[in-house]
Amino acid sequence: MCRVWVSTPPAIGHTGAVCGLLAYLTDSSAGVADGLVDAVSGASHLMRHRGPDEPGTWADDASSPTVVLGFNRLSIIDIAHSHQPLRWGPPESPDRYVLVFNGEIYNYLELREELTATHGAAFATDGDGEAIVAAFHHWGPAALNRLRGMFAFTLWDTVERELFCARDPFGIKPLYMATGAGGTVLASEKKCLLDLAPVAGIDLAIDERAVQHYTVLQYVPEPETLQRGVRRLESGCYARVRPGGQPEVTRYFTPRFDAVPFPARSTPGGEQARYDEITAVLEDSVAKHMRADVTVGAFLSGGIDSTAIAALAIRHNPNLITFTTGFEREGFSEVDVAVASAEAIGARHVTKVVSQAEFVAALPEIVWYLDEPVADPALVPLFFIAREARKHVKVVLSGEGADELFGGYTIYREPLSLKPFDRLPRQVRRSLGRASRPLPEGMRGKSLLHRGSLTLEERYYGNARSFSDDQLRSTLPNFRQEWTHTDVTGPLYATSDGWDPVARMQHVDLFTWLRGDILVKADKMTMANSLELRVPFLDPEVFAVASRLPFEQKITRTTTKYALRRALEPIVPAHVLNRPKLGFPVPIRHWLRAGELLDWSYATVAASQAGGLVDLAAVRRMLDEHRSGTADHSRRLWTVLIFMLWHQIFIEGSVVPEIREPHYPVQL
Known part of the structure; x- marks a missing residue:
């Protein structure tokens, strides 16, 4: 038996939609447990902003294991008829697969044409969702390299009783996952997994290594989250989930830049x-x-x-x-x-x-939507x-x-400015680095000497470094020297060995x-x-x-x-x-010296219960120094303040953002 709860009558239709998806796979042999569908529906409602056009919950209890899918649809293609989950299968088993899909496949018309011509695939819709399922049925996981788009999806195979999950090559669309004693949960937003943690038995203890990575990088690197029991399916990966087991993750796409000698010269005329x-x-x-x-x-x-x-x-x-x-x-x-x-x-x-007042007032709501702290103003x-x-x-x-x-990025020009150091013996470069240490901060040449003494692997780990090791020690009570950026970048540099330095930096940033x-x-x-x-x-x-x-x-x-x-x-x-890159510049440095943002910052530190993870006295000292103008701590302050706000919302529960109920017309 299949049961469907939707806000409008279920129908076969196109599936072009960005939405919030939720999938819960349990190994229960007793069918749909009492209250499980309601629990999934409630968790799914937490991400109603991702798809206010059509919410719904679907459960398959034909046999164990039980699968419950939640979705919130933002309709983009074939607005009147596109409903999820999508049922598709070959003629001998027309309802074999059930798809919940977040994203868009931009070459779906070409894929449908090819699948019809080469495999005789039949489609009941004009949308992109069926192209995903049919491609998977005929080509297996290799179909993922044929999809030109952004996507995160889960595909339930009613014959194999297996959940297949995938994420697009670059990580445009998110997919969180967690496995506990009660089963495996996957969702577009982490807050849904947190809500289902008591049901699924998910470990929500803080991952202190992830906290340190965040403090250095200003974001939590994949596949980590700040909770040990919740991880993210990485970009360019798929996972198979069977009842009672952990997700089995496989990488299907690795971006590669062709190795080119440095500095190479282009072919004349080309x-x-x-x-x-x-x-x-x-x-x-x-x-x-x-x-x-x-x-x-x-x-x-x-x-x-x-x-x-x-x-x-x-x-x-x-x-x-x-x-x-x-x-x-x-x-x-x-x-x-x-x-x-x-x-x-x-x-x-x-x-x-x-305005500054609008900026400050929106921060709790913004961090709630983020799920994880990101210290990018x-x-x-x-x-x-x-x-x-x-x-x-x-x-x-x-x-x-x-x-x-x-x-x-301007930092990509660094290999050119540091090229003279490449001709120096390693020992000489190290000596220059040591000689730069006693020079005053901000002195011309200090940074050049320091960076020139380091290898690319040592000096570059992305666009953000908010804290030095010494600053980390004074800010994080549980600082560990072994939890470094090389945890994240080491394998990436190993993959790009032999590439030109800019390609290696690009690879790290991807x-x-x-x-x-x-x-x-x-x-x-x-x-x-x-x-x-x-x-x-x-x-x-x-x-x-x-x-x-x-x-x-x-x-x-x-x-x-x-x-x-x-x-x-x-x-x-x-x-x-030829205009230099600016993006949307934000006056954080100035606003942290006067006005509503400074007042909010002091109040946030005073109310914070994150003292076991962040030295609150050290943060107050940074605020005092920044306010007085004796130092510019704006990036470091923003990093720890956003973490404290995240902690207040998701751990302490002392800040409850006011979330608007989305009400938009179906079509614009």
């Missing part, structure tokens, strides 16, 4: 063909990312990445609306440049200006612009991923900064406002082109993303073509 290839693959990616039955807009900062996406998108939607945000402080706004860019490409533009303006955009559109395009794929910070804030802040965000740069075909770029086509002594900038010359307005 540059323009390369730029044309970049342009063509980006045009194709944006065209496929525009597939939707609802209005698609675009985020627009003052940089080249978002401007390029918007300029390509307006070719498919002449009425494109673009969105940007800024702050009530001079020098911390991209608004003027974004307005000029929108005017240049012919887009209608919407701006949201955020840029996620706050992203939250506000997503809320503003949702008043006008249901889907937005954005420029995330361009820096990691094409070499956009597995750390991109999926730990950039994509987490992109997913969580837009989904908090029931808005789908699509990232055309993070497309397998775009990556295939970017991965072949030689060193000098990414980084020069004067610019970053060299090849991408050349490729985009005919597409983006001249005033942004």
